[in-house]
Amino acid sequence: MRDQKIRMAIAGATGAVGLELLRLLEERQLDMELVGLAASARSAGRSVRFRDQMLKVSDLEDFDFSGVDIAFFSAGASVSRVHARRAAAQGALVIDNTSAFRMERDTPLVVPQVNVHALAQRPISNIIANPNCSTIPIVRLLDPVHRFSPVKSVIASTYQAASGAGLTGIEELDASTREVLDDGGAAPQFKRFIAPLGFNVIPSIDALLADGFTLEEQKMLQESRKIMSAPTLHITATCVRVPVRNCHSAAVYVQCERGITRADLLKIWRNSPEVRVYEGATADDFPSPRMVGSSDLVHVGRVRQDPENNKAFWFWVVSDNVRIGAALNAVQIAEALLNMRPFDLRNQEIAVAAGM
Template sequence: MTLVTDPAAPRIAIVGATGVVGNTLIELIEERGLHYREMHLVASARSAGRELMVDGRPYAVQDLEDFDFGRADIAFFSAGTPVSTEWVPVAAAKGTLVIDNTNAFRMDPDTPLVVPQVNAHVLERRPLSGIVANPNCSTIPLVRVLQPVEHRWGIRQVVASTYQAASGQGHHGIEELLEGTELALRDPDAELPAERFKPPLAFNVVPSIDRLLDTGFTLEEQKMLQESRKILDRPHLDLTATCVRVPVVNSHSEAVWVEAGAPVDRKELVGLLAALPEVTVHDAENPAAFPTPLRAGHPDHVHVGRIRVSPDNPRGFWLWLVSDNLRVGAALNAIQVAEHVLRHGFMAGGTR
């Protein structure tokens, strides 16, 4: 059991506990045995009073408007950018260390943007803001495979095309895809639901995620550029992306073109990626093998396949990435940040 009486164990709050990422955070706390001495599940007023189970114990969901963050040492926020913008500063002002899974503070210079496998060194001390930002769900797997390439050969350019699942829009996104699919199967001319996805996602692909910017790129595409630069500490990294929503329930995929600074040997590249923690290379032995969202394998791994060095440009190669966006791309990264913080005495002086 992860509920302990140890006074050094943190008091944890999960804001957005009833959402799909909040549910996944609870699952991972149980699976990974993250010790805590108090657990607070927090959400909007409409969810207050609901009961959720953590480690076999029932917890009533508390109303965010009434919750005192002085009762939490670590707060995971996953209730959307507007909620984080309003409430994360309130929590941080109470001395709570916030791990925020939204876009609200990712580019704040006083807030580290962390993928523990890549840049945990930026967590040597408590952030000035009291916040650690969790990156975008497509940025996390990308930077995890780019970092060793940058160290070995250097990177001239990255071009990424994403294939993002409906679960990126939470429970409602999944429900809308399933409802639309059922309707379309019954009547191909039916008007499909399009609240979360416009146009409708069922039997469709939508090459636009988040709002359109003046540049012609979407905010999701800009996030991948800005966040990769910050995490890799490459302020001039040449990276461009096209982000596409696809009719898949869960797990994002990416086709990634990388032009390195020197010729790349495929065998060495495969060995480099296969040696990374929590990365599975599917075509290491069989070039015909590749991962898919439906059957990638371990849900906590970044899955890699279709590794191809261009015969016409030996500095260029392609990768196909698949990862569970709710775990690798959100909740797992947040939990691993918390584990790093606790392992390195980050809460010393912060746990009350």
């Protein structure tokens, strides 16, 4: 029996993911104590409500992670490369929402509904990575299909919400929408996105790579392979930013190695944890970002077998990118760790042994 509650901290506590983490830790009633909130110097001193208390936000630069058991990081990849490493070296087990460590060998990349077994041993890095927000719902649907009939290849087109770029992404969508409504003639203003998002779609998310794909598109391939332990799985994607405030969607075409029917798929997903299946009995029976709202489920609909290929099918998926794609996945990793108790969360020796 533990004598003390698990001590948690959040870096990036004032952002879209950080604030959602706070809501989730409150809603899900984890047996924990929140011992620190950190953000940039801009927010240091600000107060944030958690349960019935107002907690002060610290400057991450000065925040000491000694004595923290689990540290959630969502302050951007460059910040994690410095401060999540520092937190891990100070003995905290880091659950990182950024892309900084996802593909590193010593870092498990975890979606608890798919590969919770990757948490069985404390990673030598002291860091567990959360996958990309479009990858999480897609692997949650692909993995049970893969176990029924191995998935050979996937073509995905994503429709990603402004909140994927954080609170400033939502603000910029709102502003650029108002700009058009108020004064169609004004020169469009944009900074967070590479083009104005209001009344527009932008087929380019994150850095452009030498092969013409974007980093966002590359992440889906590499991360899915790692999470599903499927090194030959082929995934190709076009990732598009759309003028939606929250919830990412994707249209996904899947080819399996063996025949699979629509009835098989509906049955597989009806039996999958935290998935809602829209069986499409009427034309309006599909998930959409506005209808799904802030939800803890992965919503799948428009399930269609390819009429010319009985091993292939389409589906349409919608999920809350800030919850399912980041904060909820991170909290579910923490819950899995607390339930499994595979190691002592306070074992500082491992961090020291890793020489960090």
